[in-house]
Amino acid sequence: DAGVTQSPTHLIKTRGQQVTLRCSPKSGHDTVSWYQQALGQGPQFIFQYYEEEERQRGNFPDRFSGHQFPNYSSELNVNALLLGDSALYLCASSRLEDEQFFGPGTRLTVL
Amino acid sequence: GESVGLHLPTLSVQEGDNSIINCAYSNSASDYFIWYKQESGKGPQFIIDIRSNMDKRQGQRVTVLLNKTVKHLSLQIAATQPGDSAVYFCAEGLSGYSTLTFGKGTMLLVSP
Numbered sequence: 114d115a116g117v118t119q120s121p122t123h124l125i126k127t128r129g130q131q132v133t134l135r136c137s138p139k140s141g142h143d144t145v146s147w148y149q150q151a152l153g154q155g156p157q158f159i160f161q162y163y164e165e166e167e168r169q170r171g172n173f174p175d176r177f178s179g180h181q182f183p184n185y186s187s188e189l190n191v192n193a194l195l196l197g198d199s200a201l202y203l204c205a206s207s208r209l210e211d212e213q214f215f216g217p218g219t220r221l222t223v224l
Numbered sequence: 225g226e227s228v229g230l231h232l233p234t235l236s237v238q239e240g241d242n243s244i245i246n247c248a249y250s251n252s253a254s255d256y257f258i259w260y261k262q263e264s265g266k267g268p269q270f271i272i273d274i275r276s277n278m279d280k281r282q283g284q285r286v287t288v289l290l291n292k293t294v295k296h297l298s299l300q301i302a303a304t305q306p307g308d309s310a311v312y313f314c315a316e317g318l319s320g321y322s323t324l325t326f327g328k329g330t331m332l333l334v335s336p
Contacts, residue, residue, distance in 0.1 A: 117267070146323075148326075153232060154328065155313050155315075155326030155327055155328055155329050156324075156326050157326070158324060158325070161323070169323050171323065203267050203268070205267075210319070212258075212270055213270075215260075215268045215269070216267050217265070217266055217267050
């Protein structure tokens with residue numbers, strides 16, 4: 114049984130560009146949460162998707178948006194990239210309020 | 225992989241020692257708490273959790289202590305092994321809300 118998978122592993126973009134990150138949840142999980150982890154910091158909650166809708170949102174601007182598909186996989190989109198968006202983006206899946214399992218993350222570098 | 229441990233508090237121990245990692249949480253309304261282990265280049269891995277109606281919970285080689293009076297959480301690792309070397313994060317949450325708020329993390333270095 115595969116755990117949470119994320120793609121791509123690494124990504125380099127320039128300021129102003131847009132990026133899409135992908136997450137496949139662990140089998141049997143229906144909820145996906147996204148976190149941003151800056152170097153040397155703990156993960157910060159971006160938003161959570163359940164039943165294809167955004168259920169909760171952290172303190173992130175509208176440039177950060179997401180989507181959940183009928184198969185529970187999810188995408189994180191970031192528009193108008195800033196240098197400060199460089200971070201490790203983590204996806205976590207769960208059965209709604211149960212324990213969250215994290216993927217390995219996507220390392221985004223904005224130049 | 226890249227280190228997640230830059231500028232983090234560091235605890236250095238010898239193999240076989242007991243380790244204690246501390247965390248001050250922020251929200252007095254939080255009612256569940258989790259410890260995660262994050263190795264370089266990987267996502268956080270669940271270690272142990274505790275609900276606010278408990279003050280101690282034990283797992284395999286790990287114990288979590290919760291002091292709600294001073295909003296303090298600690299993780300005790302018995303007989304620390306080199307494979308325990310990682311960054312450890314505490315996280316707090318509210319029942320009914322899946323959002324987790326993470327602390328800043330502590331890097332544990334275990335010498336053979």
